[in-house]
Amino acid sequence: MIKGFIITLSIIAALFLVYCALPNLYARNLSKNVYHKLKPGNHQIALTFDDGPNAAYTNRVLDILKKYDVKATFFIVIKNANKNLSILHRMKEEGHEIGFHSYQHESAWELLPKKTLTEISRGEAALQAENVTFRYMRPPWGTFNLFTLYQAKKHGLKVVLWNIEAFDWRKNQTAKGIEQEVLSRVEDGSIIVLHDSGGAEGAPNRTIEALDGLIPALLDQGYQFVTLEEGL
Numbered sequence: 001m002i003k004g005f006i007i008t009l010s011i012i013a014a015l016f017l018v019y020c021a022l023p024n025l026y027a028r029n030l031s032k033n034v035y036h037k038l039k040p041g042n043h044q045i046a047l048t049f050d051d052g053p054n055a056a057y058t059n060r061v062l063d064i065l066k067k068y069d070v071k072a073t074f075f076i077v078i079k080n081a082n083k084n085l086s087i088l089h090r091m092k093e094e095g096h097e098i099g100f101h102s103y104q105h106e107s108a109w110e111l112l113p114k115k116t117l118t119e120i121s122r123g124e125a126a127l128q129a130e131n132v133t134f135r136y137m138r139p140p141w142g143t144f145n146l147f148t149l150y151q152a153k154k155h156g157l158k159v160v161l162w163n164i165e166a167f168d169w170r171k172n173q174t175a176k177g178i179e180q181e182v183l184s185r186v187e188d189g190s191i192i193v194l195h196d197s198g199g200a201e202g203a204p205n206r207t208i209e210a211l212d213g214l215i216p217a218l219l220d221q222g223y224q225f226v227t228l229e230e231g232l
């Protein structure tokens with residue numbers, strides 16, 4: 001009885017190690033095919049927004065980007081995009097890059113191989129009529145399983161994480177806190193992750209408020225905002 005339990009536990013641990021933990025460690029720390037920063041030397045940085053589009057927030061983010069004539073990259077959730085097609089088209093029309101975040105924001109650790117291997121084609125198929133093509137992907141929470149990188153490569157997508165996160169999704173974060181987090185760590189080539197949807201209740205309100213201070217401050221420091229296409 002106890003022996004059987006230990007064997008089952010060992011099998012689960014081994015599967016977790018091979019399917020989740022080791023691929024995650026490799027992708028996040030060792031793989032040359034996972035980008036955390038832009039090409040250095042050009043004083044360029046990239047703003048990236050995950051989890052939208054969202055009817056309550058994304059247009060307000062787009063308004064601020066427009067106000068400062070700044071381009072960004074949006075890693076979208078297909079299910080959200082389907083509900084907000086006009087916002088998706090606005091992103092495109094205003095020159096922003098659209099990247100693939102996931103179909104419905106499931107962690108790679110929850111996805112079985114078959115679902116992992118069909119995520120991108122499922123997403124592309126869902127948006128086929130909208131003429132959206134993906135060149136970049138960022139898996140939810142930056143999690144990888146054994147097939148995540150393979151899937152991205154098969155579809156010709158570059159995998160992009162970040163080197164600055166402002167924890168804008170946290171319950172107790174503030175707009176000032178977001179600004180300080182970014183301003184204290186920004187450097188040539190930084191890829192900054194923010195969120196235009198999800199997180200704690202109302203969290204993107206603080207992100208939007210922070211952007212209005214953050215963007216002019218970074219422009220004052222001489223940084224040029226680019227999309228991933230321009231900066232990688």
Ligand SMILES: [Zn+2]
Pocket residue numbers: 050051101105140141
């Ligand atoms: Zn996300």
